[in-house]
Amino acid sequence: MAGSTPGSGLAEGEPARAPAAAPVTSPRWRALRRAAGARLAPFGVAVLLTALVVAIFAPAISPYDPLKQDLGHTLAPPSRAHLLGTDNVGRDVLARMIWGTRVSLVAGFVSVAIAMAVGGVLGLVAGYAGGRTDGLVMRCMDAVLSFPPLVLALALGAVLGAGLTGVVIALGVVYTPTFARLMRGQVLSITAREYVHAARALGATGWRIAVTHVLPNALAPIVVQASLSVAFAILAEASLSFLGLGIQPPAASWGSMINAGRGYLQQAPWIVFGPGAALFLTVVGLNFVGDAVRDALDPRLLD
Amino acid sequence: MGRLVLRRLLATIPVLLLVSGGVFLLIHLTPGDPIDAMMAESVDATVKENLRRELGLDRPLYLQYVSWMGRVLQGDLGRSIRNREPVIENVGRRIRPSLQLAALAMTISLLIAVPVGVLSAARRNGPVDRAGTTFALFGICMPNFLLALLLIFLFGVTLRWLPISGYVDPLEEPWDGLRALVLPAVTLGLALAAVVTRTLRASMLEALAEDYVRTARAKGLSEGAVIRSHVLKNALIPVVTVLGLQLGTLIGGAVITEYVFALPGVGRLVVDAVFARDYPLVQGVVLLIAVGFILSNLAVDLLYGWIDPRIRPR
Secondary structure (H helix, E strand, C coil): CCCCCHHHHHHHHHHHHHHHCCHHHCHHHHHHHHHHHHHHHHHHHHHHHHHHHHHHCHHHHCCCCCCCCCHHHCCCCCCCCCCCCECCCCCEHHHHHHHHHHHHHHHHHHHHHHHHHHHHHHHHHHHHHCHHHHHHHHHHHHHHHCCCHHHHHHHHHHHHCCCHHHHHHHHHHHHHHHHHHHHHHHHHHHHCCHHHHHHHHCCCCHHHHHHHHHHHHHHHHHHHHHHHHHHHHHHHHHHHHHHCCCCCCCCCCHHHHHHHHHHHCCCCCHHHHHHHHHHHHHHHHHHHHHHHHHHHHCHHHCC | CHHHHHHHHHHHHHHHHHHHHHHHHHHHHCCCCHHHHHCCCCCCHHHHHHHHHHCCCCCCHHHHHHHHHHHHHCCCCCECCCCCCEHHHHHHHHHHHHHHHHHHHHHHHHHHHHHHHHHHHHCCCCHHHHHHHHHHHHHHHCCHHHHHHHHHHHHHHHCCCCCCCCCCCCCCCHHHHHHHHHHHHHHHHHHHHHHHHHHHHHHHHHHHCCHHHHHHHHCCCCHHHHHHHHHHHHHHHHHHHHHHHCHHHHHHHHHHHHHHCCCCCHHHHHHHHHHCCCHHHHHHHHHHHHHHHHHHHHHHHHHHHHHCHHHCCC
């Protein structure tokens, strides 16, 4: 979608901003970025689509049962029978990697969706109500931001219990303040615009203004933030699974596979490097998609 | 400047209160009975009752919070269930490796990022710039633990140059200590270097396009002198901000790095406490980390006001 012509939205936004543009955002520099975006975005989209297909059709394309142990073929190197080798109890690494894609994508998308929904509503309420409500909500968000993200996720994971649900909720909480802040800022800037004043003068209720004017206009930066957050959420899920808090064995996730393989780095490095490569490529690909979405939706957010 | 300090300090107080409240409630978020979660079922009922009373879990919630807060303010963060020692002592034993790791990682990241960032901007689109941009992307997308395992595989397992786990205090045995810290610090430092390189390059490009740079060039200064005395100083301001923003990532990265390399630091302590379900220890350490994080962010903010007079309030 957005990846196909990431430059188009940018080109349209250009003329209006040109006079004020600092030299860093000179047309040449913009063109360069556009070219980079155009070159890399298709790769990102391809990675994302591949991951989605693999996750959805995991049962069909997985060459083996990801849980089936074969103690006669432990730590077998990559071969025709096992394209990416086997692990310490003879399970096929490729099959586990394929099933692990599901866990990664679910964790990444669901946690960001939770954060987007909860943060969006909180930001809308805070920005719209103002006063004490605003102060209270935003101080709470500041408090959540006062924890290093991974430490907060670990602590929440500890009380919610290990498993995918706990991790998804924990990551949802971690990413909520970002969306709340973003939404609040949008609400404050949009409610100051003339069309909102006009709607109010016409007698529209606060709720109606929020839903028909503020929300649609505030969505673009939220979507941009969401598309960039998914990559980091996937990374965070893998980190928590690596530490042992994520989905529990014997079920497969990339992070837990990497952790299980680290004791066999010398005899069987493929246990680590298969899922490692999958994780790295997915995160790189999602970053490209996120950058492309940003360029397409909001040229002002260029860094 | 004094007013800025005061205002920022005052603004920190409500956040600290909320953070402490959150940490206090942590133990109550456990599904079911926290005591059952902490101890095996086989443990004697009277032992469980004693722990319940010790932790004050048999009293109303608000009373628990008030007495907990009172103790925290006196520096008593409770005791670990596992080793029965005060949380403060547990942390005190672990803080040195963590600080050494963070300092070395920070040094490594600046040693990489400053030259690469400066050269990238000075020779835009040149080979260094291309390599630097690729490196920055790589560093940002590379999971910490994967990089750690790659380094272990290369330098520990294959080449056998460096130890792959354990800790020796570099203040007591400098050579062995540094050798043990090199791989963890590189793991932690590379990701930071990637972010700093990106920021420095962007802010250098911005500064290079300023009028005063044109003036300096017109005066006949060499390009090196222009960069050293006019561009770099101004370009470093955003880098300080980014270093501050990256503190949280750095702490999270330290947790994973210490876990992989078996370094006895605070990060490792958190992970161990989480898995032992040692909730008082988790609570105490998380609170200390959060307070440390808030205070270092405050320090960065103030440092920023000191470096850049333009943002000081009048």
